Amino acid sequence: MTGESHSLEGKVAVVTGAARGIGLEIAARLAEAGVRTALVDVISAAAQEAATQLLRERYAVLALTADVSSRTQVQAMVKTVMDAWGRVDILVNNAGICPLTPLDEITEEEWNRVLAVNLHGPFLCSQAVAPIMRQQRAGKIINIASSAGQMGGVAVGPHYSASKAGILGLTKSLARILAPDIQVNTVAPGPTESEMSRAFSAETTANLLRQIPLRRLGNPPDVAAAVLFLASAAADYITGQTLSVNGGLVMP
Ligand SMILES: NC(=O)c1ccc[n+]([C@@H]2O[C@H](COP(=O)([O-])OP(=O)(O)OC[C@H]3O[C@@H](n4cnc5c(N)ncnc54)[C@H](O)[C@@H]3O)[C@@H](O)[C@H]2O)c1
Numbered sequence: 001m002t003g004e005s006h007s008l009e010g011k012v013a014v015v016t017g018a019a020r021g022i023g024l025e026i027a028a029r030l031a032e033a034g035v036r037t038a039l040v041d042v043i044s045a046a047a048q049e050a051a052t053q054l055l056r057e058r059y060a061v062l063a064l065t066a067d068v069s070s071r072t073q074v075q076a077m078v079k080t081v082m083d084a085w086g087r088v089d090i091l092v093n094n095a096g097i098c099p100l101t102p103l104d105e106i107t108e109e110e111w112n113r114v115l116a117v118n119l120h121g122p123f124l125c126s127q128a129v130a131p132i133m134r135q136q137r138a139g140k141i142i143n144i145a146s147s148a149g150q151m152g153g154v155a156v157g158p159h160y161s162a163s164k165a166g167i168l169g170l171t172k173s174l175a176r177i178l179a180p181d182i183q184v185n186t187v188a189p190g191p192t193e194s195e196m197s198r199a200f201s202a203e204t205t206a207n208l209l210r211q212i213p214l215r216r217l218g219n220p221p222d223v224a225a226a227v228l229f230l231a232s233a234a235a236d237y238i239t240g241q242t243l244s245v246n247g248g249l250v251m252p
Pocket of ligand 1: 016017018019020021022023040041042043066067068069093094095096097098117121144145146147188189190191192193194195196197
């Protein structure tokens, strides 16, 4: 099989949480591969700025404002993508939040917000694109979980770990429900350089580095490479799986 047959050229992708960090890297790599890419985020200005940079490179991108935890905003976002490009081939559920609150101080409101963004959001986005992908008889959904969902977070709270563990179950469930035309997989990064991990203390980072066999944090390109693989035809026979990108921190 030639590399060309795995080309993503001409496809349409929706990437949530794409204003910065891992999501922006995923969106940029998809755009570079010829994918018409919607950068979705709650931070409108940053998403627009990122999209403007990519448009300067002559990539086909669109910045859209939506809170993934809102059904109406998600549906409006998907409608805008359909109006613009008429299809959705790839959904990357990347938007996430990770408050570093000690156990005793986690309020019910904070617990609910983390679950709403990190788990309900991917459910809502998947539910919104599923009929479109079913009609196309093709589609790839890639959920961004975390090593915290596999092993219990070293540096992060139980709400975050629970939401990411939930993603693993959501992925497997959707993979069965949406088969055989749609593939649903998880990428589970370990601690990765971004705004999120910059909030870790120096001690936490040093502690993590001691536990990572490859002796460095991940970076957004490490994660984006895994996403592009799963989005491509090279991964057509892979569904319901977790691709761990963590330097060996977790070997599930
Ligand atoms: N950085 C890490 O160490 C690490 C490790 C494992 C997994 N992850 C996961 O990778 C993903 C990306 O994280 P990152 O490190 O780039 O973090 P980040 O904070 O830099 O980026 C997250 C993006 O999601 C957006 N977002 C937050 N809430 C949203 C909402 N309700 N609707 C739409 N967009 C929203 C933010 O505005 C931001 O642009 C997250 O799901 C995160 O949990 C990160």
